[in-house]
């Protein structure tokens with residue numbers, strides 16, 4: 014089974030984050046041979062430092078990573094072709110797909126959404142100009158969707174680290190993190206956010222200590238404005254009950270493990286959002302902002318699913334905090350209410366991950382889709 018995955022890095026790390034994860038998993042668990050075509054290898058080096066941004070072809074974790082250069086060199090298409098997030102395939106490649114003797118399965122891997130229409134569109138074909146069919150493959154949270162990326166040993170590895178205090182301390186120390194024993198450990202990965210200052214003030218005035226970990230990224234400007242000073246990776250800052258530590262951007266697997274160690278994770282986009290769910294810990298999602306606030310509907314659609322089974326107080330607290338965070342509003346009242354419900358939200362997060370893990374993961378679902386199509 015040969016696969017070609019095409020990734021065009023639009024901005025940020027979600028496009029490469031998802032496709033790199035998928036490519037590795039198809040190789041490791043499904044016995045697939047995968048070429049991952051990436052137009053911007055610099056983005057890959059951020060989440061996978063052993064990658065070479067200048068290499069036209071390299072092998073990483075048994076994935077053949079190819080630079081998708083502006084000038085396309087003809088290659089034999091694979092059995093399954095994934096264009097991630099509707100990136101346009103090279104015209105020559107599409108021509109070679111239709112010329113291939115054995116038909117090629119052409120898939121567009123869509124963005125993740127919890128909206129109900131996704132179930133109706135998942136797996137649908139669309140006829141292309143050249144007479145080929147392209148299928149739309151939607152990740153998702155419900156049975157009628159393509160599921161979520163989840164490696165086979167993921168939850169066992171998570172449980173291993175979460176259940177082993179010494180290993181956790183060692184892992185955190187390897188990143189230069191040494192939280193006080195009584196501190197709540199929180200990670201923060203977000204876009205620019207006007208709500209940050211209010212939340213940090215609330216944490217500084219909290220009666221419980223917080224150790225806040227901030228990997229370098231787009232939120233750093235707001236953090237620095239609040240702190241009134243510049244902050245670089247490795248630096249720490251203390252205000253009242255709040256310790257802030259800026260971290261270098263880390264490799265993807267390390268970031269996963271960091272999420273497992275935290276009591277609360279603030280995440281964004283698509284991939285970190287899913288990984289925070291697998292961490293089985295409470296999360297706050299900063300959704301990728303879209304024009305005309307289209308993202309707010311997506312945010313609500315997810316909360317509608319996620320909140321099922323919560324008490325009305327815990328649900329209200331979660332919704333208020335997520336709304337305040339995504340709308341740049343005052344965080345202090347929402348944070349105070351959320352804190353009251355923290356225990357229930359923690360057990361709910363674990364249960365949510367358990368329930369999601371019952372379903373086939375996205376890589377397995379893709380392989381099944383291919384088998385059904387054959």
Ligand code: TRH
Pocket residue numbers: 023024025026027028029030031059060124202228261262263264265266268281282283284285286301
């Ligand atoms: O970077 P993002 O904002 O990506 C977004 C989303 O995918 C969004 O849907 C899309 O429309 C937009 O890009 C163009 O957030 P996301 O999806 O969480 O991706 C971040 C990746 O970076 C994820 O794979 C985790 C990884 N990461 C690390 O490897 N190390 C780190 O230190 C951190 C903080 C993240």
